[in-house]
Amino acid sequence: MPAAAVTLQPTEPVTRVSVLLPLPLAGPYTYAVPEGEEVSLGSVISVPFGKRVLPGVIWDTPPDAAVPALKLKEIGLPFDVPPMTGEMRRFIDWVAGYTLTPQGAVLRMALSVPAALEAPSPTEVLAASGLQLPGKLTAARQKVLEVLKEGPAQTSAALAELAGVSTSVVKTMVKAGLLTPHALPEFAFSPRQPDPGFAVPTFSPEQQEVADTVVAAVEAESFAVSLLDGVTGSGKTEVYFAAIAAALQAGKQVLVLLPEIALSAQWLSRFEGRFGVKPQIWHSEIGPVARRKAWRRIAYGQVPVVVGARSALFLPLNNLGLIVVDEEHEGSFKQEDGVLYQARDMAVVRAQFAKVPIILASATPSLESLANVEAGRYTRLELGSRHGPAGMPEIQAIDLRKDPPPRGRWIAPGLERAVTQTLEAGEQAMLFLNRRGYAPLTLCRTCGHRFACPNCSSWLVEHRARQRLICHHCGHTEAVPPACPSCADTGSLVPCGPGVERLAEEAQLLWPDARLAIMSSDMLGSPEKAEALVSAVQAREVDILIGTAMMAKGHHFPHLTLVGVVDADLGLGGGDLRAGERTFQLLHQVSGRAGRAEHPGRVLLQTAAVEHPVLQALLAGDRDGFIAQEMEERRYHGMPPYGRLAAIIVSAPDAGVADTLARALARAAPRMDDLLVLGPAPAPLALLRGMHRRRLLVKAPRALKLQPILADWLSAVPIPNAARVAVDIDPYSFL
Incomplete structure (x- = not known):
């Protein structure tokens, strides 16, 4: 639908427009349109603002007629990008109103890549000129021409890489006339498109029924919310892949939100296996050049599927056909700084404005989503059994009051025996502790000095691998001193409590021949390192995997049969409204890593509070009973979601x-x-x-x-x- 043109009022000496700027300001500003220019609602234009020139969007708010015409500044020319759709403008207004945030602060998330607004320079590619030079070609030059003989023109860097030569070889061939440069427009190379029929899976009857339902929702081209509730390993991903395939067949774009996209290499591989290519990724680790190219391709509809973190919700997907929120219960979908919003809930709103279906998938749905099912606003689709021969893991407790670890250790004898048996059987074990670093507190045993962050009300966490004390809230870091800064005593600093690094140190002492790996965000640091670790575990190059909550996020390790949770009641204390819900979700997800395919799984929970309702529900496998009790308590006290x-x-x-x-x-x-x-x-x-x-x-x-x-x-x-x-x-x- 074309955007509505701004028309000149007969009594108005100048054409006025409202322009929303990507700044935390109260609302749009009024500008004048230069004589002879025509702009439309949603046009992205440049405007003077103080001493700066900023991008802005022609907004729906009526311009201020009270501003004298002589004081109005004129807008600049539109940027070479599609206008922002009415659906997106309404969505920005809604998010701003709901979160009590200035509209411009929300717009800034939609215009998050200012460099993408400018059309890029044409790309220079090289082709063989056909010129024959006297003398024999060198082997390097021959390789370059062979590459071009078998394929299309290439950029200088790509040509050098494909031919296995240095870029200087390519440059000298250009000077010699053997290669001819050509300028190609922005979208001369279209990325490979995902193929909905590339590797269609065979579903069980239960999966097929749910898949048919979500496909029908896509084909209906109307707003509907489906809560895809399935146990770990039940095939939720393959089921919503069927909905993605239906959207692609209809020529629509798809947005998939994942809680930690930078650490989701396994999910991306599954997508590639199903559709033949990887989707467009969107997260903070993308470099500026790739980010600019991706934003423009998305805006022009050249990218059918975008998978990203919560910020992807504000991308210019102008032809949406489906939104998927995987692991919809994850707390990381809540933005805790800047604009404070819950990406899962805002995704539902965006789907509503776009009039498209949305799928919320989880093995442990949030109470908010379940309350919406209860109220009839969402449809619940259930997958109650694991796909294939594997069953759900057996969950048992190790009561630390009866079976404590030796002094100065954290692994109880019962868990130690279970890990030993698992390794002897040639299988893999996982030790879970949701605490990064080596120790959460360092103190002086002489004077009692505790190392605290100077900027935050928190203790500094020792990271022994990096030999630093780090604040996990502000990032403050300092070296571990040789002596206590308070009493100057040397050799008196001691770590208190375990982190995953300390747990790995203990595991190496207990199982010296085992191959260990730590899965923690600060130890991996990049998507490439995370992908390499996941591949190593799958290739059985790791015997014991030790890590934090990032291990719980959908990883599939066929030979991992034992999960040991070292401190199962960590997180249950304090007055957090969602402490019980979060702990249950986390431990349930971690437990789901144990046992896939034909290998049965076992989960051991180390705890000093076996009687706690959360742990009792996990031990009994009574997820629905825990949810019912938690929701009844929330309802009684009038707390969210009631x-x-x-x-x-x-x-x-x-x-x-x-x-x-x-x-x-x-x-x-x-x-x-x-x-x-x-x-x-x-x-x-x-x-x-x-x-x-x-x-x-x-x-x-x-x-x-x-x-x-x-x-x-x-x-x-x-x-x-x-x-x-x-x-x-x-x-x-x-x-």
Whole structure:
């Protein structure tokens, strides 16, 4: 549908337009259109703003007629990109209104690659000129011509790589006239397209029924939410691949959101095996050149499938046919800085504006999604059994009160015996501890000094492999000193508690002949290293895999039959609303790594709290019972998903400023019977990145629209320049 043209009002001396800028400003600004120019809603144009020239988008808001015409600045020429669709503009407005964020801050996520707005220079490629020079060609030059004889023209770098020669050889051939340069336009090379019929799998009757349902939803070309609820190994991915294939056959684009795309090499390989090519990837590890090219190809519809982290939600997919959110329960879909939004929930909203179906997939669905099923807003599709011969793993507890590890150790005798048996059987074991580094705390046993972050209310974590003390909140790092900085005693610094590095050290002592590997984000550091480790485990080059939560994210290791959780009740303490839900989801997902194909799996949970309801539900395999109990407690207390929460976070470099502003907000809080305002109180992380933080928590019934109440409340309190107030609708973290 063409964008609506901006028409000139008969009584208006100039044509005015509203332009939204990618800045955290209250709303669009009014500009003038140069005489003779015509722009449309959604056009991406350049505009002067102060001393800068910025990109902006012609917005739907009526321009301000009160601004004198002489004061209006003129817009520049449109950028060479497709206009932003009405669907995307409405989505940006909705996200801004829901999160109480300036529209421009949300637009900045949609225009996240400013360099992509400019059309790139033509690409220079080289072809054989056909010129015959006297004398015999060198072997290197002959290789270059052989490459061009068998294939199309290539860039200089690609030609050198394919021929196995240096770029200087190619350059001298150009000078000699053996190669002729040609300029190709931007999209001269179209990427290989995924083939929906490349490797169609054979489904079980249960899988086929669910696949038929999601395919029908795609073919209906209308908004619908399907919660794909299936146990680990049940084939959820292959089922929603069927929906992706249907969207591709219809000529539509597909967006797939994964919780940690940079660490999802195995998922990408599965996609390539099903469709013949890898999809377009979008995450923070992509280099600037690849990022610019990808953004433009997506905008022009040359990329059928994009798989990415939460930021991919704001890409210019102008021909959407399907959205998939895998591992929809994952907390990492919540953006915790900048614009505070839940990507899973915003993906549902984007699907609604685009009038396309969306699939939310998980083995442990979030209570929010299950409540929407309960209310009839989502359809639940279930896969209750593992695909193939493997059954669900056997889960047992090791009570640390009865079977404790030796002093200074963390692996209990029962787990040690199980790992030994697994290795003797020629199978692989996994030791899980959701704590990075070597030790979470370092102290001096002489004076009791504890190493704390100077910028945050947190202890520094020792990373022995890097010989550094690191803050996991702000990134502050310092060397491990030779002596205590407080009492100057040497040899008195001791690590307290285990991290995965310390666990690996113990495992190496217990099983000296075993091949160990650590799977932790700070140890791997890049998607390439993560992919290499996953491949090594699959190739049985690793005997014991030790790692954090990133091991739980859908990896398929056919010969891994034992999972040992070293501290199963880690995360159950404190006052976090979602502590039980998160722990159950994490341990259930980790347990699912044990046993695939014909190898039965076993899971051992080390804990000093066997009686805890979360652990009892895991041991009994009663996921649905745990969910029912958790939802009933939330319903009784009016907590999400049956009630609403909003957090107001005050931060300032000076603690006094933060306290004064927080108290002023508390005094101005609305007085309503069904609205409860708690606080202010210091945040659990009262100091974060050098900012003192205070929190207020707002609790309300589900039916109450909080945003206008909060907006009126906050607008009545002046915010000092030295302070900042952030609003977190539907908070996931209470730190």
